[in-house]
Amino acid sequence: MENQKKRQAAYMKRSLLDQGYLDEQFIHLEELQDDANPNFVEEVVKLYYTDSARYVRNIELALENGPYDFARLDNMMYQFKGSSSSIGARRVKRQCSQFQEYCNAKNIEGCRNTFQEVKQEYDTLKTKLETYFQYVMFMASFLPFELCRWKDSFTDVESKHQIRSEQAHHHDLPSSS
Amino acid sequence: MEMAQELHVLAVDDSHVDRKVIERLLEISCCKVTAVESGTRALQYLGLDGEKSSMGIDGLKVNLILTDYSMPGMTGYELLKKIKESSVLSKIPVVIMSSEKILPRIDRYILF
Numbered sequence: 001m002e003n004q005k006k007r008q009a010a011y012m013k014r015s016l017l018d019q020g021y022l023d024e025q026f027i028h029l030e031e032l033q034d035d036a037n038p039n040f041v042e043e044v045v046k047l048y049y050t051d052s053a054r055y056v057r058n059i060e061l062a063l064e065n066g067p068y069d070f071a072r073l074d075n076m077m078y079q080f081k082g083s084s085s086s087i088g089a090r091r092v093k094r095q096c097s098q099f100q101e102y103c104n105a106k107n108i109e110g111c112r113n114t115f116q117e118v119k120q121e122y123d124t125l126k127t128k129l130e131t132y133f134q135y136v137m138f139m140a141s142f143l144p145f146e147l148c149r150w151k152d153s154f155t156d157v158e159s160k161h162q163i164r165s166e167q168a169h170h171h172d173l174p175s176s177s
Numbered sequence: 178m179e180m181a182q183e184l185h186v187l188a189v190d191d192s193h194v195d196r197k198v199i200e201r202l203l204e205i206s207c208c209k210v211t212a213v214e215s216g217t218r219a220l221q222y223l224g225l226d227g228e229k230s231s232m233g234i235d236g237l238k239v240n241l242i243l244t245d246y247s248m249p250g251m252t253g254y255e256l257l258k259k260i261k262e263s264s265v266l267s268k269i270p271v272v273i274m275s276s277e278k279i280l281p282r283i284d285r286y287i288l289f
Binding site: 040043048082085086 | 194202
């Protein structure tokens with residue numbers, strides 16, 4: 001059961017990479033995790049979303065009424081793009097670049113439309129990563145092997161015998177990494 | 178046998194996310210890290226206005242300065258200039274991080 005959860009989490013991650021939501025920066029961040037820092041990536045992602053909320057807000061405000069300061073808009077987006085890049089948020093980053101191109105062209109409608117895309121990708125990624133981290137956390141904090149045993153003992157007499165003999169040969173639980 | 182002392186790196190970056198990543202990276206490389214959010218803070222930490230030493234205000238000698246280039250207020254380049262102009266601090270190596278490959282800018286740094 002533990003292996004199944006591991007496979008599901010790995011599959012989810014592969015899927016996020018293949019669909020371009022994430023790039024290899026996310027993998028690099030995962031490589032920085034160890035037993036002492038098992039939730040590093042989740043912490044970084046949480047920090048990204050809390051920290052970047054103000055950029056999103058400020059850009060939104062700046063897009064509302066003229067006169068439009070395109071240099072300022074570009075600068076704010078540059079910083080937001082930097083953070084997005086640091087967590088491997090590929091689609092978000094791509095929309096940010098598009099936004100910056102419209103800033104250079106001084107095209108306010110282009111900026112506004114693209115910003116909607118930025119926010120869309122930003123929100124979508126948040127939901128997907130929340131799900132992914134739930135999988136990862138579930139595996140790390142819960143003991144699926146024990147759950148499997150417990151469930152089986154109610155339904156299957158044979159398993160009960162199996163459990164008894166396994167308990168006689170008690171082995172260590174696999175690590176969460 | 179004497180253990181080599183841990184290197185102390187002063188990391189300067191306005192992005193909270195990037196500071197967290199840099200801290201972790203340097204930790205893994207067995208460095209002591211002090212992360213600050215701006216060039217101004219970095220200079221305060223280095224005591225450039227006050228005591229003339231390469232000690233941080235908490236007394237820990239800084240062996241390397243790692244700074245982002247593009248920051249609001251003082252850029253990484255301006256920070257580099259200030260450090261190199263200081264007789265006390267100019268010996269500390271400074272590494273500038275940037276995602277931009279602007280050659281004239283890179284040439285400017287090498288002049289230091």
